Amino acid sequence: MPAEKMLSIAFEKNPSPASAEQRNTILQNPGFGKKFTDHMLLIRYSEEKGWHDAHIKPYGNISLDPALCVFHYAQEIFEGLKAYKAKDGRILLFRPEANAKRFINSAKRMAMAPLPEEMFLQAIHEFVKVEKDWLPDQSVGTLYLRPFMIASTPYLGVKASPDYLFMLIASPAGSYFSKGAKPVTVWISEFYTRAASGGTGEAKCGGNYAASLIAQQEATQNNCDQLVFLDAAEHKWIEEMGGMNIFFVLDDGSLLTPPLGGTILPGVTRNSIITMAKEKGITVREELYAAEQWIKDIQSGKVREVFACGTAAVVSPIGFVKTKHGEYQINDGNPGKLTQEIHKALVDIQYGNAPDIHNWVQEVK
Numbered sequence: 001m002p003a004e005k006m007l008s009i010a011f012e013k014n015p016s017p018a019s020a021e022q023r024n025t026i027l028q029n030p031g032f033g034k035k036f037t038d039h040m041l042l043i044r045y046s047e048e049k050g051w052h053d054a055h056i057k058p059y060g061n062i063s064l065d066p067a068l069c070v071f072h073y074a075q076e077i078f079e080g081l082k083a084y085k086a087k088d089g090r091i092l093l094f095r096p097e098a099n100a101k102r103f104i105n106s107a108k109r110m111a112m113a114p115l116p117e118e119m120f121l122q123a124i125h126e127f128v129k130v131e132k133d134w135l136p137d138q139s140v141g142t143l144y145l146r147p148f149m150i151a152s153t154p155y156l157g158v159k160a161s162p163d164y165l166f167m168l169i170a171s172p173a174g175s176y177f178s179k180g181a182k183p184v185t186v187w188i189s190e191f192y193t194r195a196a197s198g199g200t201g202e203a204k205c206g207g208n209y210a211a212s213l214i215a216q217q218e219a220t221q222n223n224c225d226q227l228v229f230l231d232a233a234e235h236k237w238i239e240e241m242g243g244m245n246i247f248f249v250l251d252d253g254s255l256l257t258p259p260l261g262g263t264i265l266p267g268v269t270r271n272s273i274i275t276m277a278k279e280k281g282i283t284v285r286e287e288l289y290a291a292e293q294w295i296k297d298i299q300s301g302k303v304r305e306v307f308a309c310g311t312a313a314v315v316s317p318i319g320f321v322k323t324k325h326g327e328y329q330i331n332d333g334n335p336g337k338l339t340q341e342i343h344k345a346l347v348d349i350q351y352g353n354a355p356d357i358h359n360w361v362q363e364v365k
């Protein structure tokens with residue numbers, strides 16, 4: 001790596017970390033997103049100094065000026081990836097460079113300073129090394145990593161901030177899989193949309209999530225676990241879920257997923273599944289698919305399986321769809337065969353249980 005793209009990351013050790021006993025209790029049953037490791041990583045950016053002041057310090061509150069741009073105009077982006085413990089104890093990352101690249105694209109869309117890919121990867125590797133005792137065993141789950149960046153200039157004028165703060169925190173996470181992949185019920189959001197052409201749909205920014213929460217509430221009120229967004233122009237074409245991409249398995253054995261086109265988040269899981277499916281000889285079509293047609297195809301049996309995918313849940317089978325007009329069961333309502341095969345194939349690579357022919361896996365050492 002070129003030296004100018006590398007940081008020297010200072011380390012201030014937490015003087016009172018969780019005890020081994022406390023940590024092990026958490027690692028037996030981590031849940032999701034509630035418990036955090038002993039440290040956090042910060043890197044600052046300013047126009048004069050560029051990226052500087054990289055350091056790892058004890059996890060804790062940060063003091064911020066209430067005038068920071070991020071609090072008023074939501075200049076914020078994030079990523080989500082995981083560290084996996086292999087059976088032989090090695091610590092693995094799955095395609096972290098894809099997250100680094102997407103973080104750059106999100107930054108550009110939100111007029112923020114892009115963190116160079118090498119620095120992103122260096123931060124992830126060094127931080128995971130420091131927190132290596134926080135990795136759950138693979139029978140339990142993973143260490144979920146949350147890099148994010150905020151506009152950190154105290155200024156109420158409406159313009160791109162000249163200063164940024166990048167941070168990285170980590171949270172042990174139980175796998176949804178360990179409880180058995182229970183099919184979810186999804187609500188089709190006919191009024192609310194997630195992203196419009198020219199908007200921020202392909203950036204991983206907090207604002208997209210803020211805008212999706214009311215639709216998620218509508219789904220919950222209708223006894224659904226998740227929701228499916230349609231396109232903003234016609235309210236017709238299936239786009240994605242609130243935080244996951246969506247795939248359909250058709251009766252000819254092919255896979256169908258909506259095409260990326262600016263309004264859909266380009267998922268690393270989505271891309272990995274497309275790559276692996278094609279290698280298995282499965283036809284994958286990235287094509288527009290109307291919600292109305294989907295319902296018809298469920299009723300006729302043309303749609304055999306449906307699943308959502310993303311880093312957090314990996315692959316999540318969808319068993320039922322609900323709209324204002326009715327509830328529809330996909331096939332027998334149970335996780336489909338191809339859905340389960342794809343899930344297993346992906347998880348096996350991520351945990352180092354299957355050969356990594358794509359060079360997707362990086363070891364933290």
Ligand SMILES: *Cc1c(COP(=O)(O)O)cnc(C)c1O
Nearest residue numbers: 243244245265267268269310311
């Ligand atoms: C993060 C995210 C996904 C999934 O992306 P992965 O890289 O597979 O985790 C899908 N949709 C949205 C809206 C997301 O924010």
